[in-house]
Amino acid sequence: MRWRTRMTAVLVASAAVAGLAAPAASAVEHDAALVPAADREVRFTADGTTAYGTLHVPAHHAGQRLAAALLLPGSGSTDRDGNQPPELMPGTLALAAGTLGGDGVMTLRFDKYFTGRTGSGAYQGDPGRIDLAAFTRQAAAAYATLRAQPEADPHALLVVGHSEGGMQALLLARTVRPAPAGLALLAPQDEHFLDVLDFQLDAQLDQGAAAGQFTAAVAQANKAGVAAAIADFRAGRPADTSTLLPPLAALLNALFGPDNARFVRSDDAVYPPDVARGLHRGTRVTVTCGAADANVPCTTTPPLLAALTQAHTTGPGLRTLDGVDHFLHPAGTSVNDRMLAPAALAALHEFARPWKR
Structure with missing residues (x-):
């Protein structure tokens, strides 16, 4: 990173008695600062x-x-x-x-x-x-x-x-x-937090259906399942992830599990x-x-x-x-x-x- 306003001006003071200019501060002396x-x-x-x-x-x-x-x-x-x-x-x-x-x-x-x-x-x-x-x-x-x-x-x-x-x-x-x-x-x-997560997972499910990884009906069913699991977690009920695609179930089980639930609740609040x-x-x-x-x-x-x-x-x-x-x-x-x-x-x-x- 370069210093963008590096000053090189030289200050000159007059010598009142001799009428001569005082020595200019050298660039080396200024750069030392x-x-x-x-x-x-x-x-x-x-x-x-x-x-x-x-x-x-x-x-x-x-x-x-x-x-x-x-x-x-x-x-x-x-x-x-x-x-x-x-x-x-x-x-x-x-x-x-x-x-x-x-x-x-x-x-x-x-x-x-x-x-x-x-x-x-x-x-x-x-x-x-x-x-x-x-x-x-x-x-x-x-x-x-x-x-x-x-x-x-x-x-x-x-x-x-x-x-x-x-x-x-x-x-x-x-x-x-x-x-x-x-x-x-x-x-x-x-x-x-969980609204952001819901949006992101919905988008990923849409992308998966568009890419032919699964049908639109499967995507829609998993969207509904994610929303229901989030609602259960927010209500303090056990979240049922048994009908979700395995990667989604694993993600939600981890987030709602004992290692992360407290943080997720506090963030979502x-x-x-x-x-x-x-x-x-x-x-x-x-x-x-x-x-x-x-x-x-x-x-x-x-x-x-x-x-x-x-x-x-x-x-x-x-x-x-x-x-x-x-x-x-x-x-x-x-x-x-x-x-x-x-x-x-x-x-x-x-x-x-x-x-x-």
């Missing part, structure tokens, strides 16, 4: 578990305070870089950190519970005890760690969340102090637009939706956008990214191609513009 870009490993503790992360500090002049963004990953076992090794390696958060660093914004991304170096921590042997609030507390500890960095400007703290991390960004913004000056919600979860209405007035918010995003379609964003308007947040607001998928890649590229689509890069640059150095 430039601190090069660097990554450093950080650690912090939440609820008795040590979490590990990467702090990226862009090039800056010694003593300069920088805007600082906490990056929050998507759902499941997604690590600090936005990956689920070894199969899913899009690098979404690592790429976002590099993009923001190019604009002079320092970033912290970390391995949440059950990922990377952090691992299961206090939940070792009993993952069923964890809920959404535990992840929010962990993110709050990360935010405090970022705020405490000597390079961080406490008046320019930001949160950037991808997918489920977008919902976490909203939850975090209502609890931490000082409140973030800006939020970038990248393809954010904007509905109840959150309606992101309700959280958004509690944001601080004047918070700068960017919301992206990819026109090719099969996970969080643009059609679901209006309630969240309306809530942000009610909270009197400021722009940029919604940015619809044509030809962009859920991982902010150009549609049609491999999920493991480590690149952000030009439209996604532009949205990040626009979000960071007030804090660009």
Whole structure:
């Protein structure tokens, strides 16, 4: 990352007695005050578990305070870089950190519970005890760690969340102090968790029927079975998955089973637009939706956008990214191609513009 506003001006002072110009400050002396870009490993503790992360500090002049963004990953076992090794390696958060660093914004991304170096921590042997609030507390500890960095400007703290991390960004913004000056919600979860899941599974069943993997009648029966299982789980009844296709039954049994049920219930209890209405007035918010995003379609964003308007947040607001998928890649590229689509890069640059150095 290069420092974009490197100054090379030479200050000249007059010598009153001799009438001669004082020696100009040399470029070498000035450059000595430039601190090069660097990554450093950080650690912090939440609820008795040590979490590990990467702090990226862009090039800056010694003593300069920088805007600082906490990056929050998507759902499941997604690590600090936005990956689920070894199969899913899009690098979404690592790429976002590099993009923001190019604009002079320092970033912290970390391995949440059950990922990377952090691992299961206090939940070792009993993952069923964890809920959404535990992840929010962990993110709050990360935010405090970022705020405490000597390079961080406490008046320019930001949160950037991808997918489920977008919902976490909203939850975090209502609890931490000082409140973030800006939020970038990248393809954010904007509905109840199980409603998102229901939509995604319906779409996959439609695709399977269109591809001839099973009949339309089978797809319709499984859609109804998924909806019934979700309704049973929400009502506290045993969810009957016996009539579902085996992959669907396995997925729902895992989500509704003892290792995940508590987390799923706590996540499903959150309606992101309700959280958004509690944001601080004047918070700068960017919301992206990819026109090719099969996970969080643009059609679901209006309630969240309306809530942000009610909270009197400021722009940029919604940015619809044509030809962009859920991982902010150009549609049609491999999920493991480590690149952000030009439209996604532009949205990040626009979000960071007030804090660009």
